[in-house]
Amino acid sequence: MFSHSFAVGRELSVSQKKVFVFLFGGQSNALGWGYKQYLIDNDIPLVEPRKDVDLYYTIVREAGYLPTNQLVPLQPGASHQYQKLGGFYPELKEPVCRFGPELSMATVFRERMTNPEDKLCVVKFARGGASLYDASEWRPDGSADSKDDGQLYQIFQNTVSGAMTALEQKYPEHQIVVIGMGWVQGEADAMKSKGDEYETHLTRFIEDIRNTYGNQVGFAFSQVSPHQYMHSKDRARMEQWKMVADAQRRVAASMSGVYMTETAGVDYAVSRNTSEGGVHFTTPALLQIGRDLGNSIADHCGLSAGNVAVVSGEPVWWEQEEVVISPQADPNTYAVIRVKDGEVDNFIAGTEVFLNRDYVLNESPPAMVEGLPFVRTRIDGISFSVVEDGKLYVLTPLAQHVSLSQASKLESSGFRIVSGVSNSPLWGDLRIDHAVIYEKMVQSGESYTFGKWAIVVGASLENVN
Numbered sequence: 001m002f003s004h005s006f007a008v009g010r011e012l013s014v015s016q017k018k019v020f021v022f023l024f025g026g027q028s029n030a031l032g033w034g035y036k037q038y039l040i041d042n043d044i045p046l047v048e049p050r051k052d053v054d055l056y057y058t059i060v061r062e063a064g065y066l067p068t069n070q071l072v073p074l075q076p077g078a079s080h081q082y083q084k085l086g087g088f089y090p091e092l093k094e095p096v097c098r099f100g101p102e103l104s105m106a107t108v109f110r111e112r113m114t115n116p117e118d119k120l121c122v123v124k125f126a127r128g129g130a131s132l133y134d135a136s137e138w139r140p141d142g143s144a145d146s147k148d149d150g151q152l153y154q155i156f157q158n159t160v161s162g163a164m165t166a167l168e169q170k171y172p173e174h175q176i177v178v179i180g181m182g183w184v185q186g187e188a189d190a191m192k193s194k195g196d197e198y199e200t201h202l203t204r205f206i207e208d209i210r211n212t213y214g215n216q217v218g219f220a221f222s223q224v225s226p227h228q229y230m231h232s233k234d235r236a237r238m239e240q241w242k243m244v245a246d247a248q249r250r251v252a253a254s255m256s257g258v259y260m261t262e263t264a265g266v267d268y269a270v271s272r273n274t275s276e277g278g279v280h281f282t283t284p285a286l287l288q289i290g291r292d293l294g295n296s297i298a299d300h301c302g303l304s305a306g307n308v309a310v311v312s313g314e315p316v317w318w319e320q321e322e323v324v325i326s327p328q329a330d331p332n333t334y335a336v337i338r339v340k341d342g343e344v345d346n347f348i349a350g351t352e353v354f355l356n357r358d359y360v361l362n363e364s365p366p367a368m369v370e371g372l373p374f375v376r377t378r379i380d381g382i383s384f385s386v387v388e389d390g391k392l393y394v395l396t397p398l399a400q401h402v403s404l405s406q407a408s409k410l411e412s413s414g415f416r417i418v419s420g421v422s423n424s425p426l427w428g429d430l431r432i433d434h435a436v437i438y439e440k441m442v443q444s445g446e447s448y449t450f451g452k453w454a455i456v457v458g459a460s461l462e463n464v465n
Contacts, residue, residue: 019119019167019176022109022297023213024102025138025156026185028128029222029281029289031059032100033271036076037089038283046103046287049073053110054121054170055102056163060155061127065097069159071121071166074106078124100126101222101290105182108294112303119171120179123163125156131188132201138185139201140208149208157212180218180297181209184289186244187224187279193236195243202251206258218257218300220293223248225263227270228279253429257300261292299398302417302436334372335390335442337459342377344461353455354379359427368437369393374457383449386442387462395426395435395455404432406454413448415440 024030039047053074057064065077081095089096106122113120130137130152138156141148146157160178167176189198206219229241252260263281267288271280281289345351347369353359356378372393375382386392394415396406415438425433435455442448 016175017117017119017171017173018115019121019171019174020109020113020179021160021163021167021176022106022120022122022179022294023160023181023209023217024100024105024122024124024126024183025181026126026183027130027188028126028279029187029286030100030102030124030126030182030184031128032079032098032102032126032286033280034076034079034099034103034283034286035089035092036097036099037092039076044287046107047076049075050107050110052120053106054119054167055106055124056121056159056166057102057124058155058159058162059125060152063095065095069162071163071170074103074122076103078102099286100124101182101184101286101293104287104290105294106290108291109179109298109303112295112298114303119174121163121167123160125152125159126184127152129188130185131192131194132185132205133189133192133194133197137188138205140205142204142208142211144208144211146212153205153208160213178213178217180220180300182290182293182297183219183221184293185221186248187228190224190229190240190244191237191279193240195240195247198244199247199250202247203255206251206255218259218297219255220259220261220296220300221248221252222261222263222289222293225268225270225281227263227268256424259296259300261289261296263289335386335392335459336388336462337375337384337392337442337456338387338462339375339377339382339384339456342375342382342461344373345376347372347374347457352376353427354453356380362424362427364424365426366395366435366437369395369457372458373460374455375459375461379453381449381451382454382456383447384456384459385447386444388460389443390441390459392440392442392459393457394438394440394450395457396438396450396453397432397434398436404453406450406452407436407438409450410438410454413440 036047051073054071055074055078056071057078058068062080065081066072076099077097079098079100083092083094083096102122102124110120132138135150137150137152139150140153146154164176210217224241224245229238248260252258268285269282270278271282347365348371349361349363349365351361353361355376394410397404417436417438426435427433
């Protein structure tokens, strides 16, 4: 059972320096078949140890390239040392320096952190061929107590505990919190014909992770790839893979703070026609999977892709209880605006959001703006002028959704992020239906125009024509 009290993110001190811990696990593609030699040949900076990110990992039943169970700078080598016959770089002799998605995952997140005094550590344990259904492997019991968890899952938890102890010793002035988890797994359950059980096991596993390390933990996983099964002539095998892929999609859609990254397309190639087999991703594909996972957790925490400062560079949704004043507590600070072609309503569940769409707010609007007045306009955009000084909120999708997000324009207009990506979609069940919240103290005489889509919340209206 996990005993470190600093795992609960809601107990964070806003002023204290932090060590953010990024967990990572799964099976063989998490363990990693990436080659350090590829990084050297392509002059990729990830080949060099990164001193501003710590790495702590364990490996079982085989030897790791890097020393295990101790803090080292993030670098290639947190994997086995094998060279499969007929694979890439056949001239390499063992020990081979390999890595998994953790390398790019942690790097992406570190680049999006804005407080240089905060630290980051990735903690990794993975085992090839490991499933979620087998009680001797990753299968969880769903609680914070580890005694009935699968053997591999217990090793993972012991690895995390070892990392926490090492971090306490290295950073005695910092507060430590588990920031999120990356997960690359699912192939074993498909190959062992357990696809129909995968949704149950993955859901329980995520619940167990949060029971153990705190509900603040964002969970991002990569979907099994069509490249891994599309060339199979075994129809039953293909159906199992599709069951797992569909189960992963449903879990991401149904659980708050859970994100699935897709692995279709040319960026996610597998090592076909070699003894590495069609289930192992190539080195560039593993790097892309890591970037996807790292960006998903950074988005979950509200870290700006544009490196915009977010309350000392820390994930603002951890700090709201201590540093954000509830909107309902001080209504007189809100701006008065003039809008053409709009109408006012309350931002509550069941309310239609746009004049020309039938989108209805889900049951859990973001607490920061729930119940405040908002301006219902066309989804295509909104123009308004400020009549009286005050505070204003604007909701829009993440900046990565370029065609739908007004994030860049909001930031260039002086708005700042005050809440990271919403745990639940505002409507629907797609990634683009989630929103981030921007805030600005606007002044009389200012005018703003935003395109598709932006929702203005918290303002009183002088006049609606």
